[in-house]
Amino acid sequence: MITRIWEGRTKIEHSDIYTKIIMERDIPDYKKTEGFIKLTFLKRSDDEFTFFKLLTYWTSIKAITNFTGPNLEQAVAYKEDEKYLEDFPGNVTHFEIFAE
Template sequence: MIARIWHGKTKLEHYEEYTDFMKSRAIPDYEKTEGFVKLTFLRRIEGDVAHFNLITFWKNIEVIKNFAGNTYETAKYYPEDEKYLLEFEEKVTHYEVFAE
């Protein structure tokens, strides 16, 4: 199993709104992708910035390509992200899961 980790930041004022967006738009997109296993969505506030970490779990690298395309190490963004995110990190990180 492979873990795919993404990080994003919003203004504090968008904390709940971006959470709702992720629940309604991004999470269903992950869940409908063949090979998706599960996810963990984390958030925290640091001063006036909200941090979001999304850890998705996939059967293998090949099925991640079903979601992200052949350039699977590049972060996938939605058009709506431009309204919320303070920056667009280019890469995600992948780890092989060897124990749970």
Template sequence: MIARIWHGKTSAKKFDDYTEFLKKVAVPDYNKTDGFISLTFLKRLENNEGHFTLITFWENLDVIKNFAGEDFEKAKYYPEDDNFLLEFEEKVLHYEVFA
């Protein structure tokens, strides 16, 4: 199993709206992907910024490539993210889950 970790940042003003967007759009999108196992979304406010960390779990790297594209280390964004995010981190992290 592979864990894929992404981080995003919003203004505090858009924190709640982005939370709702993620629940409405991103979570269902992940859930409909074959080979997707589960996800954990984390959020916190710090210094007037909202931080979001998404940890997704996948069967293997081929499944991630089906979701994210051949350059699977590249972060995947939704068009609506332009309305919320302060920056677009280019890469995500991947870890092999062993326990």
């Protein structure tokens, strides 16, 4: 099993709308992808930004390409994200899960 980790941030005033976008657009997109197992979405805020961290779990690296296409290291981003993310589009990291 592989974990794919993405991190991003929005200005604090965009936190609620970006959270809603994640819930309504992003999570359903992950769930319909072959090889997807589960996800954990985290967020925290300070006075200026909301920081998001996404951990998605996949059956294999090959399964991740069902979602990303051939460029595994670049975050999957939607055009609308440019309005909200400070670090658009960003990169991701992958880790093999060897114990739970």
